[in-house]
Amino acid sequence: MTAIPQVSERAFEIGAKIEAFVRETIIPYERDQRRDHHGCPTQELASELRDVARDAGLMTPHILDDDSHLNQAETAHVLIRSGLSPLGPVALHVGAPDEGNMYLLGKVGSPDIKRRFLEPMVEGRASSAFFMTEPAESGGAGSDPSMLQTTCRRDGNQWIVDGRKCFITGADGAKVGIIMAKSVDPDSEGGACMFLADLPDPAIRIEHVPNTIDTSMAGGHATVAIDNLRIPADQMLGEAGEGFKYAQIRLAPARLSHCMRWLGACIRAHEIATDYACRREAFGKSLIDHEGVGFMLAENRIDLQQAELMIYWCASVLDTGDLGTTESSMTKVAVSEALMRVADRCVQVMGGTGVTDATIVEQVFREIRAFRIYDGPTEVHKWSLAKKIKREWRETMAENPV
Known part of the structure; x- marks a missing residue:
C-alpha cells in the first residue's frame, strides 16, 4: 500500500505500533477457543484482549492522551492496521459499534455524559x-x-x-x-x-x-x-x-470505519492466499505461475489499492467538516463490493484449504459478505445516489431549461 499525503508522521508512528501489536500479539489469539454459541469472541476473551492492549498503551489509539481525536485520514491509517486480525478491533476497542458510539458522544455528549459514559469506553472498560x-x-x-x-x-x-x-x-x-x-x-x-x-x-x-x-x-x-x-x-x-440529526453525525464516519477495518482484514487474507499460491505446486509449477491464479492475485492488488484510495478520499471530505453522506455511500458501495471480490478470490486461490478454518480466509469471506449489508446494503446506497442524481438533474433543468 502506498503512503497517503494526508497522514501525519504521528499517525504513521501509531500505525506502525498497531500493526506490530496485531501481528505479533493478537494474531496468536485467533486460535483461542473462548467463543460463544456461534463463534463470536466471549466477553472473557474480549476483556483479556483489551487488558493486553491497555498494558501495551494502545487502547483506542485513534483517541489521544489529551482527548483529541486523530482526523479521519489519520484514523484510516490506524484502523486499517487494526483490522489485520478480526480480533484486532476487539482488542483495541475500535470495532463496531464502539468506535462510532465514541465518535458520536465526543461530538454531541454533555460534559457529564462524556464523564459517565464516554470515558469508560475510551479506557476500554465498557463496551456499548x-x-x-x-x-x-x-x-x-x-x-x-x-x-x-x-x-x-x-x-x-x-x-x-x-x-x-x-x-x-x-x-x-x-x-x-x-x-x-x-x-x-x-x-x-x-x-x-x-x-x-x-x-x-x-x-x-x-x-x-x-x-x-x-x-x-x-x-x-x-x-x-x-x-x-x-x-x-x-x-x-x-x-x-x-435524534436523526445526531444519527447523521455518526453515520458517515462509522460507515467509513467499517471500510477501514475490513480493508485490513482483506489485506491479510490476500497475504495468506499469496503465500499459499507461491508455496503450493501443481502441474509442474507454483500456483501463482498459472495465469488463472496469478491473475486473481493481480486483480486483488488492484481492488485493494482502489479501496484504499476511496477510503482516503472520503476521509479527506469528512476532514473538511462536511457530513460526507454522499461520499460515504459511494465509498461503502465501492469498498464493500471490491473487498467481496478480494475475499472470494482468496478462497478460490486456496481451493479446499480456503473453505476450512485452517486460516482466517474463510472467516474474512463471511465477514465481508455481512459487511455488504451492514451500515446500509449496497442497493440502498445506490438508490439514494440515484435519487440525488435525479434531483441534481432537475435543478440543472430548472436553471438551464432546454
Missing part, C-alpha cells in the same frame, strides 16, 4: 450498543430510520421508552446503550430522540442472539425487548427531536 434497527415483522426501522416504532414519553424528570430492537451488535455484554426512540410526548415537538442507558437494565431484555454469517463481534447481534425503561432526562443525548 447502538439501539436503532427494529424487527421487520413490526414494520420497524431498518435501512429507513423514518419507520422508527420504539417510543419515548416524558414522565416528570424521566423519559419512558418502549419498543423492540433487532440486530443490536454487542448488546449482550454492553455496559452503555445509545437508544433511539420516537417521541410521543404531547408537550414535546416529537421527532426522534437519543438516550444513554446504563446496561444491563431489567427493562431491556435480550430475547435471543441469532446465529449469523459473521463471527467477529463480541456479543453478536441481539433481538431486544424494551419494556417501560425509565431514563433520567439528563441522559438524553442533545436535544429532544434531534
Whole structure:
C-alpha cells in the first residue's frame, strides 16, 4: 500500500505500533477457543484482549492522551492496521459499534455524559450498543430510520421508552446503550430522540442472539425487548427531536470505519492466499505461475489499492467538516463490493484449504459478505445516489431549461 499525503508522521508512528501489536500479539489469539454459541469472541476473551492492549498503551489509539481525536485520514491509517486480525478491533476497542458510539458522544455528549459514559469506553472498560434497527415483522426501522416504532414519553424528570430492537451488535455484554426512540410526548415537538442507558437494565431484555454469517463481534447481534425503561432526562443525548440529526453525525464516519477495518482484514487474507499460491505446486509449477491464479492475485492488488484510495478520499471530505453522506455511500458501495471480490478470490486461490478454518480466509469471506449489508446494503446506497442524481438533474433543468 502506498503512503497517503494526508497522514501525519504521528499517525504513521501509531500505525506502525498497531500493526506490530496485531501481528505479533493478537494474531496468536485467533486460535483461542473462548467463543460463544456461534463463534463470536466471549466477553472473557474480549476483556483479556483489551487488558493486553491497555498494558501495551494502545487502547483506542485513534483517541489521544489529551482527548483529541486523530482526523479521519489519520484514523484510516490506524484502523486499517487494526483490522489485520478480526480480533484486532476487539482488542483495541475500535470495532463496531464502539468506535462510532465514541465518535458520536465526543461530538454531541454533555460534559457529564462524556464523564459517565464516554470515558469508560475510551479506557476500554465498557463496551456499548447502538439501539436503532427494529424487527421487520413490526414494520420497524431498518435501512429507513423514518419507520422508527420504539417510543419515548416524558414522565416528570424521566423519559419512558418502549419498543423492540433487532440486530443490536454487542448488546449482550454492553455496559452503555445509545437508544433511539420516537417521541410521543404531547408537550414535546416529537421527532426522534437519543438516550444513554446504563446496561444491563431489567427493562431491556435480550430475547435471543441469532446465529449469523459473521463471527467477529463480541456479543453478536441481539433481538431486544424494551419494556417501560425509565431514563433520567439528563441522559438524553442533545436535544429532544434531534435524534436523526445526531444519527447523521455518526453515520458517515462509522460507515467509513467499517471500510477501514475490513480493508485490513482483506489485506491479510490476500497475504495468506499469496503465500499459499507461491508455496503450493501443481502441474509442474507454483500456483501463482498459472495465469488463472496469478491473475486473481493481480486483480486483488488492484481492488485493494482502489479501496484504499476511496477510503482516503472520503476521509479527506469528512476532514473538511462536511457530513460526507454522499461520499460515504459511494465509498461503502465501492469498498464493500471490491473487498467481496478480494475475499472470494482468496478462497478460490486456496481451493479446499480456503473453505476450512485452517486460516482466517474463510472467516474474512463471511465477514465481508455481512459487511455488504451492514451500515446500509449496497442497493440502498445506490438508490439514494440515484435519487440525488435525479434531483441534481432537475435543478440543472430548472436553471438551464432546454
